[in-house]
Amino acid sequence: MMTDSKSVPEQFIAPHLRDIPKSGIRDFFDIVASRKDVISLGIGEPDFQTPWHIREKAMTAIERGFTRYTSNLGMPELRQALTTYMKHAFHATYDWKSEILVTVGVSEALDIALRAVLSPGDEVLYHEPCFVAYAPLIRMAHGVPVAVNTFRKDDFRLTVEELEKKVTPKSRVLLINFPNNPTGACLTKADTEALADFVIKHNLLLISDEVYSELTYEGGRHSMAAISRIRDRLIFMNGFSKAWSMTGFRLGYVCAPAPLTDAMMKIHQYCMMSAPTVSQCAGIEALAAGNEDIVEMRDSYHQRRNFLVASLNEMGLDCFMPRGAFYVFPSIQTTGLTAHEFAMRFLQEYSVACVPGSAFGTCGAGYLRCAYATGMEQLKEAMSRMQTFLKTL
Amino acid sequence: MDPLLEMLKKNARESDAVLAKELGTTEADVKARIAAYEKDGVLRGFRALINPARIDDTTVHAVIELRIRPEREGGFDRLASRISQCPQVESMFLMSGGFDLMLFVKGKNLQEVANFVSVHLATIDGVLSTATHFMLKTYKDQGILMEGEHYDDRLQVSP
Numbered sequence: 166m167m168t169d170s171k172s173v174p175e176q177f178i179a180p181h182l183r184d185i186p187k188s189g190i191r192d193f194f195d196i197v198a199s200r201k202d203v204i205s206l207g208i209g210e211p212d213f214q215t216p217w218h219i220r221e222k223a224m225t226a227i228e229r230g231f232t233r234y235t236s237n238l239g240m241p242e243l244r245q246a247l248t249t250y251m252k253h254a255f256h257a258t259y260d261w262k263s264e265i266l267v268t269v270g271v272s273e274a275l276d277i278a279l280r281a282v283l284s285p286g287d288e289v290l291y292h293e294p295c296f297v298a299y300a301p302l303i304r305m306a307h308g309v310p311v312a313v314n315t316f317r318k319d320d321f322r323l324t325v326e327e328l329e330k331k332v333t334p335k336s337r338v339l340l341i342n343f344p345n346n347p348t349g350a351c352l353t354k355a356d357t358e359a360l361a362d363f364v365i366k367h368n369l370l371l372i373s374d375e376v377y378s379e380l381t382y383e384g385g386r387h388s389m390a391a392i393s394r395i396r397d398r399l400i401f402m403n404g405f406s407k408a409w410s411m412t413g414f415r416l417g418y419v420c421a422p423a424p425l426t427d428a429m430m431k432i433h434q435y436c437m438m439s440a441p442t443v444s445q446c447a448g449i450e451a452l453a454a455g456n457e458d459i460v461e462m463r464d465s466y467h468q469r470r471n472f473l474v475a476s477l478n479e480m481g482l483d484c485f486m487p488r489g490a491f492y493v494f495p496s497i498q499t500t501g502l503t504a505h506e507f508a509m510r511f512l513q514e515y516s517v518a519c520v521p522g523s524a525f526g527t528c529g530a531g532y533l534r535c536a537y538a539t540g541m542e543q544l545k546e547a548m549s550r551m552q553t554f555l556k557t558l
Numbered sequence: 559m560d561p562l563l564e565m566l567k568k569n570a571r572e573s574d575a576v577l578a579k580e581l582g583t584t585e586a587d588v589k590a591r592i593a594a595y596e597k598d599g600v601l602r603g604f605r606a607l608i609n610p611a612r613i614d615d616t617t618v619h620a621v622i623e624l625r626i627r628p629e630r631e632g633g634f635d636r637l638a639s640r641i642s643q644c645p646q647v648e649s650m651f652l653m654s655g656g657f658d659l660m661l662f663v664k665g666k667n668l669q670e671v672a673n674f675v676s677v678h679l680a681t682i683d684g685v686l687s688t689a690t691h692f693m694l695k696t697y698k699d700q701g702i703l704m705e706g707e708h709y710d711d712r713l714q715v716s717p
């Protein structure tokens with residue numbers, strides 16, 4: 166007799182997938198969704214409308230019949246524009262014919278990059294707290310996720326000291342994301358140099374997810390793509406979601422040396438064919454005429470960030486000044502509550518949703534992620550409720 | 559432009575305390591800067607933007623195109639200045655193109671506006687012609703859409 170109590174459908178699910186826990190964010194989402202009139206600081210996407218000229222371009226694209234597959238790599242015009250963009254933004258040279266691949270968001274880029282390079286059992290170093298998809302995507306590619314902690318004392322920047330503690334002969338990839346979701350941390354120039362030395366020393370491939378790079382407020386943008394000595398071991402990825410508020414267009418790209426691009430392309434061509442054509446047309450427009458949009462949105466995020474950080478610190482919640490993305494990551498340790506308890510009570514008693522830092526990795530415990538991709542009116546109201554809540558504790 | 563002015567243009571009712579936090583400065587500094595702008599005539603006023611369709615407002619608005627004869631010394635300015643004093647005139651601009659002045663005027667009813675044009679404007683020495691267009695509906699005013707609430711359809715929590 167079979168002792169396995171799994172139902173017939175369940176028994177067909179691949180064990181490595183079954184073992185991946187449900188996202189902590191997902192649980193939280195279900196609770197928030199069941200309530201009305203919630204002010205949400207839990208949203209990881211811009212609140213701005215996609216700039217009108219970009220939407221208009223998408224409409225024209227449909228009108229003119231750009232509704233078929235494109236080249237697997239993406240439309241030449243878009244890849245050429247990306248070559249120019251990479252040169253301009255990061256002084257990085259990528260050949261549009263062989264080194265740039267247009268993807269269905271950075272999400273797909275992460276997936277195909279990991280699948281292209283991992284063999285079962287390969288270890289991937291990544292830092293926590295981090296984007297919730299990293300560990301699951303590594304597992305789905307049959308890799309072994311190895312979390313490296315980042316700390317408040319370092320403003321959540323990744324240090325070589327911590328990396329050295331976790332690197333083993335099985336380490337094959339280092340996956341990083343700065344400006345960071347959920348902390349807003351950014352790397353300094355010195356950090357990027359140190360990380361470059363580290364990946365060379367241990368012969369690792371570096372995957373750098375820089376999807377928030379346009380949302381850097383001060384201190385300069387320090388991209389891994391700017392460091393030429395790691396060019397042959399770097400897969401750089403970025404997208405249109407955050408910079409131009411184009412999340413629903415599902416558009417991103419990877420830049421990597423031709424052999425790596427080729428390898429990712431093998432997966433992309435069979436599982437995706439090509440990124441949405443209408444979105445690619447919109448992407449061309451964003452790159453050609455979308456700089457002012459970024460400046461306007463960035464200024465607005467910048468002001469909201471200042472407001473949140475000042476308000477939180479004033480209330481006695483320690484919060485460092487993050488230089489990028491649209492998240493602040495205050496510590497709630499002084500309240501004596503866990504992040505989960507805090508977030509739950511704040512939601513249930515005051516109808517404000519923040520995501521507990523623990524959803525982004527164990528070292529996020531004791532922190533909250535507050536996204537400021539939300540209008541000032543809501544941010545003000547949320548902060549005033551937070552103040553009231555703290556007084557009752 | 560000073561970011562403080564940009565922020566006031568978006569929302570003049572924002573408190574000085576919040577503005578200070580957003581700008582990373584003190585409340586006293588914000589107050590002082592606003593006072594200086596008022597004194598220098600940079601800030602000319604703070605007003606509400608009301609959707610006329612949502613209140614019982616029967617005021618009639620019209621745009622009037624005016625052609626006027628420029629004068630040897632003052633050009634358009636003397637006449638323009640005189641016309642701009644009329645309380646019926648809400649906004650007024652000197653324009654390039656087929657006419658010279660564009661006036662935004664208001665009145666209690668159609669008759670009042672018509673009366674203003676025929677009795678007060680058209681009769682002024684130097685006014686060559688007028689063309690009056692009545693406004694029927696406001697879709698957007700000063701960058702703000704009047705109808706169609708912008709609702710937030712994003713997922714309430716996302717990674």
Ligand SMILES: Cc1ncc(COP(=O)(O)O)c(C=O)c1O
Nearest residue numbers: 270271272296346404406417717
């Ligand atoms: C760090 C990070 N990487 C990737 C993504 C996914 O972006 P895309 O919309 O391009 O798939 C997100 C979205 O929240 C993110 O925060």
